[in-house]
Amino acid sequence: MRITPYGASRTVTGSAHLLEGAGARVLLDCGMYQGEKEEKNLEPFGFDPRSLDAVLVTHAHLDHVGRLPRLFREGYRGPVYATRATLLLMEVILEDALKVTEEAFFEEKDLKELYAHLRPLEYKEPLRVRGLELQLWNAGHLPGSGFVVAEGEGRRFVFSGDLGNRQKVVLPDPELPPQADLVLSEGTYGDRPHRSFQATVEEFLEILDRTLSRGGKVYIPTFAVERAQEILFHLFENQDRLVRAPIYLDSPMANRVSALYPRLLPYLSLEVQAYFRKGVNPFEPRGLRHVESAEESKRLNRAEGPMVVLAGSGMLSGGRILHHLKHGLSDPKNAVVFVGYQPRGGLGERIIRKEPVRILGEVLEVRAEVHTLGGFSGHAGQDELLDWLKDQPRVLLVHGEEEKLLKLGQLLALRGQEVALGEWGTKEEV
Ligand SMILES: [Zn+2]
The missing domain is CATH 3.40.50.10890 (Rossmann fold)
Structure with missing residues (x-):
């Protein structure tokens, strides 16, 4: 398998990662860039949306779903999988975004097309895409949020999506991932633990x-x-x-x-x-x-x-x-x-x-x-990220400001884990 980040590289928004293997091309998240990086939403995706077999969405935040309508605008007509809770919340979030975004990179008709291709996928329900098998496990970050566990070509890959703050009460705690050959992980709060x-x-x-x-x-x-x-x-x-x-x-x-x-x-x-x-x-x-x-x-x-x-x-x-x-x-x-x-x-x-x-x-x-x-905070703090990644030999870090990812990376390296920062458009072998 191969994973290529097409967003959230050294930054916290624009999540989109292409997983290829066993004859399949699956996009994990398709988020909007926000804040000062907003103009990037108009730049090319870096891959051909029509070449994708499926899209799997980890949670409903705009920086993980905001460019989905644009995929359809550019010709994608395949399924978009997420939990039922994510699908419900995503509608509210995208409709609000349509009203307030200044950069018009999608319209109402693209949203309609997206809605016609949404498919529910519950936690631990296996999704087969050609030779790949994918599952969502509970990430504890939003209602219905998940992280991705993918298997194919005899390898296992995990993508964290966004991991929740374990100390909070309203949502269940994030599950621990199985050991994988490569984990693509967020590091939003890689530089410090949260206060009690x-x-x-x-x-x-x-x-x-x-x-x-x-x-x-x-x-x-x-x-x-x-x-x-x-x-x-x-x-x-x-x-x-x-x-x-x-x-x-x-x-x-x-x-x-x-x-x-x-x-x-x-x-x-x-x-x-x-x-x-x-x-x-x-x-x-x-x-x-x-x-x-x-x-x-x-x-x-x-x-x-x-x-x-x-x-x-x-x-x-x-x-x-x-x-x-x-x-x-x-x-x-x-x-x-x-x-x-x-x-x-x-x-x-x-x-x-x-x-x-x-x-x-x-x-x-x-x-x-x-x-x-x-x-x-809705995100795992540094101590929780370290705990979540404790059994993983190889980690690729995204979704965080560079200095925060570097801090987390140092601590992982000290424990003997192989670690690198995910780069936009750079393919990594799983
Ligand atoms: Zn999020």
């Missing part, structure tokens, strides 16, 4: 208590899938010890995803399933209101605290969180809590450094409390 999750939740609750007690607003910029539900779950589990205040989920997309969660139970943790069996939805804490219209959202700016506002986008690249921050960032009563990655040089990073910022045309002093809770 229990300590993260405790700090979160203290910030909420302090801010709500003084009548302040707590702003939580949040991703619509996974992070929003994770935060709602902890607000629910601790509702008896928190100051009573309304909680606004101010994101039509997050509302849509939250409404899907009860249909995704087999992909959620046993703790979450136990709540649903008792007839309790743990993603609906007391005081939760779902905000749909933009007018209703703007009304919250004039309303008095205390309140909790969860709004997108998680990386402050747009969305309703901006008008909330414009109105509340200069008020020392309030607090901003970052629960997800903030890109270098972005608005979030300047707020964290308490530098004056310009939001929607207005220059603001940051006087609200600002907190970063990295423990809510």
Whole structure:
């Protein structure tokens, strides 16, 4: 077998990897480049989409599925496999992307064509493509997320997709992979372990208590899938010890995803399933209101605290969180809590450094409390990556900034493992 990265090489977005062997050509993920690399979405794939036999998708994040419609635009007509949960979440994510992407590299009709070729593939269900046999194993990163185990020509290959944060509660822990001849692994947090999750939740609750007690607003910029539900779950589990205040989920997309969660139970943790069996939805804490219209959202700016506002986008690249921050960032009563990655040089990073910022045309002093809770990350930390890779003789690293992949690579090499960084368009023998 041979594997060739066509994205996510020394960067965290644009995942796409071509696996060839036993007469088959299978594309693993077909993600969008995001942030400053967005123009790469318009560049050639590096392979002919019409030559593929199948596409296998690890999870629904845009940086793993965002270029799928473009495959169809360029003539691919074969099947696209993923778990049922991934297929449901992917629709919400792609339709949102179609509305907001500036670079029009796909249209509605390409999406329709993609939808007509989606096929469910559950965990451990064998998929035969010519002489290759592929399976998805649980990766614990999103509902329905998987890593790929492929066998052919007497060899075994594993692709990690994105690995989840084992300490968190809403999703099951990632499974350990079987020993393989080559593992293609992510290294997003290859440079450091996460802080203890229990300590993260405790700090979160203290910030909420302090801010709500003084009548302040707590702003939580949040991703619509996974992070929003994770935060709602902890607000629910601790509702008896928190100051009573309304909680606004101010994101039509997050509302849509939250409404899907009860249909995704087999992909959620046993703790979450136990709540649903008792007839309790743990993603609906007391005081939760779902905000749909933009007018209703703007009304919250004039309303008095205390309140909790969860709004997108998680990386402050747009969305309703901006008008909330414009109105509340200069008020020392309030607090901003970052629960997800903030890109270098972005608005979030300047707020964290308490530098004056310009939001929607207005220059603001940051006087609200600002907190970063990295423990809510959806990715495995360095220690978890090392553990997941412990039995693997050969590792190829992708999906991480170069210095993070190099740090992880050093530690793997010290243990005697053979390690290299995946390069765009460079074929590696399995
Ligand atoms: Zn992901």
